[in-house]
Amino acid sequence: MRQTADQIEEEAAAWVVRLDLEGRTDGLRAELDAWLAVDVRRQGALLQAEAAWAALGGAQARAAIGAREAASGDNRGRRRFLLGGLAAGLAAAFAGLVVLGQAEHYATGVGEIRRVPLRDGSTAALDTNSEIAVSLSRGRRAVRLVRGEAWFHVAKDASRPFQVEIGQARVQAVGTAFSVRGQGQGAEVIVTEGVVRAWIKGSEGQAALLPAGVVAIVGADGQIAQTRGPAEGSGRLAWMEGKLDFRGETLAQAVVAFNRYNVRQLVIVDPELARQRIHGVFRADDPVAFARALEVTLGARVSYADPKQIRITGPRR
Amino acid sequence: MSTPRREEIVAWVVSAIMPHEAAVRGWLRRRLQSPEDIDDLIQEAYAKLAALTSLDHVERGDRYFFRIVRNLLVDKIRHARVVRIDSVADIDLMNLDTAEPGPDRITAARQELAKVAALIDALPDRYRQVVRMRRVEGLSQKEIARRLNVTESVVENDAVRGLRLVIKALKGGDAADAKSDVQGGRHASNR
Numbered sequence: 001m002r003q004t005a006d007q008i009e010e011e012a013a014a015w016v017v018r019l020d021l022e023g024r025t026d027g028l029r030a031e032l033d034a035w036l037a038v039d040v041r042r043q044g045a046l047l048q049a050e051a052a053w054a055a056l057g058g059a060q061a062r063a064a065i066g067a068r069e070a071a072s073g074d075n076r077g078r079r080r081f082l083l084g085g086l087a088a089g090l091a092a093a094f095a096g097l098v099v100l101g102q103a104e105h106y107a108t109g110v111g112e113i114r115r116v117p118l119r120d121g122s123t124a125a126l127d128t129n130s131e132i133a134v135s136l137s138r139g140r141r142a143v144r145l146v147r148g149e150a151w152f153h154v155a156k157d158a159s160r161p162f163q164v165e166i167g168q169a170r171v172q173a174v175g176t177a178f179s180v181r182g183q184g185q186g187a188e189v190i191v192t193e194g195v196v197r198a199w200i201k202g203s204e205g206q207a208a209l210l211p212a213g214v215v216a217i218v219g220a221d222g223q224i225a226q227t228r229g230p231a232e233g234s235g236r237l238a239w240m241e242g243k244l245d246f247r248g249e250t251l252a253q254a255v256v257a258f259n260r261y262n263v264r265q266l267v268i269v270d271p272e273l274a275r276q277r278i279h280g281v282f283r284a285d286d287p288v289a290f291a292r293a294l295e296v297t298l299g300a301r302v303s304y305a306d307p308k309q310i311r312i313t314g315p316r317r
Numbered sequence: 318m319s320t321p322r323r324e325e326i327v328a329w330v331v332s333a334i335m336p337h338e339a340a341v342r343g344w345l346r347r348r349l350q351s352p353e354d355i356d357d358l359i360q361e362a363y364a365k366l367a368a369l370t371s372l373d374h375v376e377r378g379d380r381y382f383f384r385i386v387r388n389l390l391v392d393k394i395r396h397a398r399v400v401r402i403d404s405v406a407d408i409d410l411m412n413l414d415t416a417e418p419g420p421d422r423i424t425a426a427r428q429e430l431a432k433v434a435a436l437i438d439a440l441p442d443r444y445r446q447v448v449r450m451r452r453v454e455g456l457s458q459k460e461i462a463r464r465l466n467v468t469e470s471v472v473e474n475d476a477v478r479g480l481r482l483v484i485k486a487l488k489g490g491d492a493a494d495a496k497s498d499v500q501g502g503r504h505a506s507n508r
Binding site: 004005006008009010013014016017018020021022040041042043044045046047048049050051052053054055056057286288289292296 | 323326327328330331334335353356357359360361362363364365366367368384387388391437448451452453457458472473476477479480481483484487
């Protein structure tokens with residue numbers, strides 16, 4: 001008969017105490033392996049019990065047990081918390097900061113999304129595989145979007161306009177929030193707060209004032225096309241939360257979006273499936289979960305065998 | 318970090334996974350009827366962690382753990398042949414926006430280990446003594462038995478019972494917890 005989780009938990013606790021008191025001898029180890037092999041849940045329960053036992057020797061637990069005198073000379077607890085700190089540190093180190101000349105470069109790799117505080121109090125958020133160069137001087141604040149997409153929340157400073165340069169396009173603000181990404185020689189601008197001024201270099205006379213809620217394409221010819229769609233705009237900025245928000249895009253478009261964030265690429269084999277329209281919010285860094293959702297909702301068949309890609313075919317007909 | 322040693326995985330579980338177990342269980346309670354199913358699924362999720370060959374790709378333990386649990390749940394639903402996802406709860410399952418633990422939950426989880434400390438305080442004296450002598454003072458089973466004037470098997474039994482109480486407390490299965498988790502989820506979806 002199948003053991004209950006509770007019975008397994010009891011046995012796992014006994015194992016952990018036994019291993020600790022008797023030591024991990026070869027004989028005991030073999031006995032343990034035999035026990036573990038019977039049910040995969042036992043492997044989980046053992047780890048849970050080991051972690052709880054370890055926590056009992058941790059700093060907080062130690063204080064609770066009331067043995068302050070024993071705290072000196074044993075840094076096991078401290079090492080444990082250092083490990084957590086180390087992981088956090090590694091994650092933080094991913095946002096590469098390279099200082100080149102006066103401009104500070106910030107870059108993200110594939111799948112990475114970063115918020116970067118700037119020295120003037122503004123904030124930049126970089127989408128996957130993006131780079132900005134920031135030069136702050138007394139008279140102006142200039143940012144060049146080298147590649148990718150970035151959103152800016154601009155600190156108010158009327159004496160120093162904040163200008164983003166992307167290809168030939170220019171977007172300027174005093175205190176507001178907006179995102180930009182390249183589109184040919186021009187740019188796409190989404191204004192989330194306040195008002196920005198946008199133009200193409202050389203045709204500043206045609207500059208347009210873009211209010212919040214506007215999505216605008218600043219064309220290389222100096223023409224500025226606006227669509228007012230707050231819903232569309234906010235969906236497009238889901239990347240700032242590490243998410244992709246689809247509102248009736250085709251599966252083909254969704255796959256392109258996912259593939260910008262991940263080394264493991266989604267491949268749609270079935271053209272009919274690729275035309276299906278989808279709705280939903282997904283984590284940008286989890287193509288497997290997205291593929292699973294397609295399996296369940298569209299009946300797609302998915303192959304996860306290849307670590308470099310996930311192949312998706314249509315339902316069996 | 319190459320292949321993590323067992324101690325590294327255990328230390329990582331203590332600091333990055335265990336504090337979130339109660340929140341994940343709260344999330345599961347809204348989707349699985351039987352507490353036994355929840356216990357099974359959590360054990361299976363920990364088994365996946367035990368089998369990890371690297372921690373390098375894990376940025377945040379809570380999200381990682383949550384994702385494992387969610388995938389196991391999706392597998393369960395599929396194997397139960399409830400193939401079409403059309404109830405609200407099931408769509409929610411796919412919708413990470415509402416499924417992610419909200420910021421409130423994350424902050425709350427940081428206090429979870431402090432709760433463990435409080436729980437140890439509340440352990441029956443005998444269990445707490447044995448735990449202290451072993452985990453803090455590092456005494457041998459024999460020495461503990463001698464000091465407490467009991468047999469070695471009593472020492473072992475008391476340690477197991479103390480440990481079980483701690484594991485149980487980490488599940489945090491009270492109703493108030495489940496309620497705050499619902500609110501946490503809603504908060505996340507409104508961001």
